[in-house]
Amino acid sequence: MSSDFEANGRVVIIGGGPAGLAAGIALAQLGRRPIVISRIDQASRSRPKIGESLAPRAWPILQRLGIEHLIDDRRHLQSPGTLSSWGHAGLASEDFLFHANGLGWHLDRNRFETELREFAESIGIQAIESTKFRIERAESNGWNIGLESTGKTIFADILIDASGRSAAVAQYEGVRRKVYDRLAAWYAFLESPTPIEDARAMVEARPEGWWYSALLPGGRLVVALFCDPARLAGMNRSMEKWQDSLAETQWTRQRVADGRYQATEPPRVAAADSSILERIGGSNWVACGDAAACYDPLSSHGIATALASGMDAASAVHAALGGDLEPFERYVDRVSRSFSYYFSMRAEVYAQEKRWSDSPFWAARSRIDFEESTC
Numbered sequence: 293m294s295s296d297f298e299a300n301g302r303v304v305i306i307g308g309g310p311a312g313l314a315a316g317i318a319l320a321q322l323g324r325r326p327i328v329i330s331r332i333d334q335a336s337r338s339r340p341k342i343g344e345s346l347a348p349r350a351w352p353i354l355q356r357l358g359i360e361h362l363i364d365d366r367r368h369l370q371s372p373g374t375l376s377s378w379g380h381a382g383l384a385s386e387d388f389l390f391h392a393n394g395l396g397w398h399l400d401r402n403r404f405e406t407e408l409r410e411f412a413e414s415i416g417i418q419a420i421e422s423t424k425f426r427i428e429r430a431e432s433n434g435w436n437i438g439l440e441s442t443g444k445t446i447f448a449d450i451l452i453d454a455s456g457r458s459a460a461v462a463q464y465e466g467v468r469r470k471v472y473d474r475l476a477a478w479y480a481f482l483e484s485p486t487p488i489e490d491a492r493a494m495v496e497a498r499p500e501g502w503w504y505s506a507l508l509p510g511g512r513l514v515v516a517l518f519c520d521p522a523r524l525a526g527m528n529r530s531m532e533k534w535q536d537s538l539a540e541t542q543w544t545r546q547r548v549a550d551g552r553y554q555a556t557e558p559p560r561v562a563a564a565d566s567s568i569l570e571r572i573g574g575s576n577w578v579a580c581g582d583a584a585a586c587y588d589p590l591s592s593h594g595i596a597t598a599l600a601s602g603m604d605a606a607s608a609v610h611a612a613l614g615g616d617l618e619p620f621e622r623y624v625d626r627v628s629r630s631f632s633y634y635f636s637m638r639a640e641v642y643a644q645e646k647r648w649s650d651s652p653f654w655a656a657r658s659r660i661d662f663e664e665s666t667c
C-alpha cells in the first residue's frame with residue numbers, strides 16, 4: 293500500500309457480505325464514508341444461504357461493531373451446544389452454557405445480511421448493488437470501478453476486497469490463492485410438520501467425510517456432507533444419491549427420521565476449501581474475510597473471522613490513509629499467523645478420527661501439509 297494518500301481518501305469495499313459490511317461500519321465509526329459495492333445477480337438473490345452458525349466467540353466482535361441488537365431469538369435460533377460423533381461411535385455433547393460469551397446462534401443468514409446492510413446504510417454508508425462491474429487501475433494512484441447497471445464510474449483511493457472466495461480485486465492483481473484442502477459441501481434443506489426441538493448442531497464423522505446438521509429458524513433442518521469434491525462427480529443434484537448417502541449415517545439419519553424431515557428440493561454443492569491468498573494486500577488494496585483466507589466450516593470460524601478481519605482491515609486502511617502503514621503490516625501478518633494457527637488446530641481435530649485411516653477422505657486429510665499447497 294502506498295503512503296501518499298490524503299486523510300480524506302475514498303475507500304470502496306468490494307463485497308457486501310459480513311466482512312465487507314463490518315469493514316464499512318468500522319470505517320464509518322472512524323469518521324469515513326465508505327462505499328460498499330456488491331455483485332448481486334438474480335441467481336445469487338434466490339440462492340438460499342446454507343444457514344450458518346455464529347460461534348459464541350463472535351459476541352465481543354458484534355459488540356465492538358455495535359450490532360449485537362441484530363442477534364436475538366426473534367430473528368435467529370439460539371444454539372446451546374454441539375453433538376458430535378467424531379473419533380468414536382457414540383454421540384458426545386458439548387454445551388456452550390459455560391462458555392464465557394454465552395450461546396451460539398443458528399443464523400437466518402439472508403436476514404442477518406439484510407439487517408447488517410440496513411444498519412450500515414442507517415449510519416451513512418452507501419451500499420450499491422450491481423449485476424456487473426469492472427475494476428481498473430486509474431491513471432492516478434487509485435481505482436476506477438465501472439458499474440454496468442448505471443453506466444457510472446466510481447473512483448477509489450483504496451479498495452478493500454471483501455468479495456468472498458472469488459477475491460475479485462486480488463484476482464485482478466494476479467494474486468493467486470494457496471489451497472490447502474479442497475473440501476466440498478453437499479447440502480440440502482429439509483422441512484417437517486413436526487420439527488425437532490434440539491437446537492444443538494450435530495457433526496458425525498463417516499468414512500466418506502463428515503455430516504453436519506443444524507436446526508434453522510423456522511424449523512427447517514440443514515443437512516450437509518463435507519467430502520472430497522471428486523466424490524460428487526456426476527451426482528451433485530441427485531436427491532436419490534444424497535438420500536442413499538444419508539441412509540448410511542447413524543445419528544444424522546436418526547435425527548432426520550425423528551423429525552420426519554423431507555427434502556423439498558435437490559441438494560446443492562458449495563466449495564468449502566481451506567485457502568489463503570499468496571498476498572493479503574498490495575498497492576492501494578487489502579483483502580479481508582473469505583477473500584483473504586477461508587476456513588474449514590468444521591471450525592465455525594467463518595463469519596466471526598470475516599467480521600473481525602473486516603474491522604481490522606478497516607482500521608489498517610484508516611491508519612494508512614493518515615500516513616501510518618504499520619497497522620497495515622500488522623494486519624497482513626495477523627491474517628497469515630491466524631491461518632497457520634487455525635491450520636495446525638484443524639490438523640489436530642482431523643487426527644482425532646482414526647477409525648477410517650484407509651479411506652481416501654481421512655487418508656488425504658492426514659497427509660495435508662501446511663508447507664504444500666496448490667494454487
Ligand SMILES: Cc1cc2nc3c(=O)[nH]c(=O)nc-3n(C[C@H](O)[C@H](O)[C@H](O)COP(=O)(O)OP(=O)(O)OC[C@H]3O[C@@H](n4cnc5c(N)ncnc54)[C@H](O)[C@@H]3O)c2cc1C
Nearest residue numbers: 307309310311331344345455456460477581582594595598
Ligand atoms: C458449506 C459452508 C458452511 C459454512 N458454515 C459456517 C458456519 O456454520 N459458521 C461460520 O461462521 N461460517 C461458516 N461458513 C463460512 C462463512 O460462510 C464465510 O466464512 C463467510 O460468509 C465469509 O464472509 P465474507 O463476507 O468474507 O464473504 P461472503 O459471505 O462470501 O460475501 C462476499 C460478498 O461479495 C459479493 N461478491 C462476490 N463476488 C463478487 C465480485 N466479483 N464483486 C463484487 N462482489 C462480489 C457476494 O455477492 C457477497 O455479497 C461456511 C461456509 C461454507 C461454504
